[in-house]
Amino acid sequence: MHRTHWPATHTRHVALRLTPGADLRGALDDAFRRSGASAGFIVAQVGSLTHARLRPAGRDDAVEFPGPLEIVSLSGTLSPDGPHLHLAVSDAGCAVYGGHLLTGCPVRTTAELILGVTDAARFSRERDVETGYAELVIRPA
Template sequence: MRPHSLKLSPDSDLIICIKEYSLSNNLYGYVSGVVGNLSKACIQCPGNQEISKFEGNLEIVSLNGNFNNGDVHIHLSFADEGCNVFGGHLEEGSIIKKGTDILLVSFENETIDISNQNLTNNQSRVKVYILKNCPWSKRSLRLLDSLSIPHEAILIESDKEFQKVNSLSNHNTFPQIFLDDVFFGGYDELSKQAKHDYLNSFK
């Protein structure tokens, strides 16, 4: 375990700084602590496709999540000048105001990639076929996680794998979500179902 203390300058983008630092140093780990403020905050709330944007003197209350060689999943909460607190998934566009200090903790253990091979024992009803760096794939997994829905995430990395899932769904866009091995839809259909019954029908 190794600590990393980052001092972010004004006008820096919070999530981009963490992404770039973890990518350039090939790091896997977690956000351990933060002190600082923002002039702008961009977050996504569970079940909501739109990005919520805030401006003003915003004090960071907490920042937690993980980073993996440039891929990040981080939650931000912050307070405005009236001490109203907001929170959600951190998105690009969250800009440092005066300065922010972040403590990251990285680990030496090998990072495990999502693949068919290491998820074959997962007996969940939901299978999500995803593409690397696909924002809609990431949002689908976040939504399932936020509602505690067991799921199997399968990363498509080759034309052969794409053709295989395409033959099952007859769709070209991602993510592709299956319930009990029957094609359900993508992120839009998942979000609509979440608003309908919080995905209880998926459990």
């Protein structure tokens, strides 16, 4: 188990409003990198997408979901090694789809996001021999 603690006063918040056409994953990764922080996470989000590209559980390929779509949930961690983000979206019939957020998810009308960032911890992604994936490693700063 990897874990660390830090006081809330060591967390900064970054508020973003993405405009039509912005790539959701790319914009989040860019905002985190511009913050200069060593660890980050999604605090809040709302918005819509033109369409979504997700990697469903247990699959290595991308699936594209046509829109318009509402973002109903977005969660995950941000690190200098890249983000690990899960997205759930709903279509006009209220069907919900979810998976790993991939590049290629353009904002339709808006995406309003709050990120929590800190230098009190360091997040990295390193290959885990048990899972075979680059998993989150949490270290104190």
